[in-house]
Amino acid sequence: MRRFFFLLALPLAAQPELPVAWVRTSVEYAALSEQAYRGAAQALEAALAQPQWTAALEQKPGFAGLPPAVILDLDETVLDNSEHQAALAAQRIAFDNEKWNAWVAQAKATAVPGAIEFLKFAQMRGVALVYVTNRTCKADDENDPTVRNLRRLGAPWSPARLLCRTGSGSDKSARRAAVAESYRVLLLVGDDFQDFVSVPAEQNSIAGRREILAPHRQFFGQRWFLLPNPMYGSWERVLQR
Ligand SMILES: [Mg+2]
Numbered sequence: 001m002r003r004f005f006f007l008l009a010l011p012l013a014a015q016p017e018l019p020v021a022w023v024r025t026s027v028e029y030a031a032l033s034e035q036a037y038r039g040a041a042q043a044l045e046a047a048l049a050q051p052q053w054t055a056a057l058e059q060k061p062g063f064a065g066l067p068p069a070v071i072l073d074l075d076e077t078v079l080d081n082s083e084h085q086a087a088l089a090a091q092r093i094a095f096d097n098e099k100w101n102a103w104v105a106q107a108k109a110t111a112v113p114g115a116i117e118f119l120k121f122a123q124m125r126g127v128a129l130v131y132v133t134n135r136t137c138k139a140d141d142e143n144d145p146t147v148r149n150l151r152r153l154g155a156p157w158s159p160a161r162l163l164c165r166t167g168s169g170s171d172k173s174a175r176r177a178a179v180a181e182s183y184r185v186l187l188l189v190g191d192d193f194q195d196f197v198s199v200p201a202e203q204n205s206i207a208g209r210r211e212i213l214a215p216h217r218q219f220f221g222q223r224w225f226l227l228p229n230p231m232y233g234s235w236e237r238v239l240q241r
Contacts, residue, residue: 129156
């Protein structure tokens, strides 16, 4: 009880280890992740049965005959980096590019609960798995640490379906559009709002993001599946605005 009051008395930013502890220890985190992936597996069956179903706002008309695919983010969607986040939290560091690159190079991220089972299920159903990530990686290099990490976890992977960060921007809509040229996108799976929609810079505020969410709210749990990530995300960057 004393500990509880102690936590309440401190500003949230002074307790960076709490969100990490929740991810690394709570049954709630594991259950929420598995819940998202179980929902995605059910939606996949419905999506396969309906040729007019698409999850990508970037999908152009005439897509019904295209082969089916699911687009997934990697970090905190398929790959669990909470070990790295815990090390940062212990040092009271929010983000450090050098430390991040050193972590990625070790290729030791574990799998988010439910992810591998879902990936294997989708593969068995003949659905292409496309990873759209803001990691800097080399998809056609089998020694690339992200590639090695995916392989180590048994995640289905192919060079053409790993779309790494391009240029300096983190927006994913151009890559989603490229995927939607060749595939009917059945589902989007991610831990960040921007894994689903584009947020223009001028609308990147708490109110602006809520406005963008409003017309797409019903997509979540239906064709968009959101994994919990209280550790970091684009939500953080609007807090000061
Ligand atoms: Mg992510």
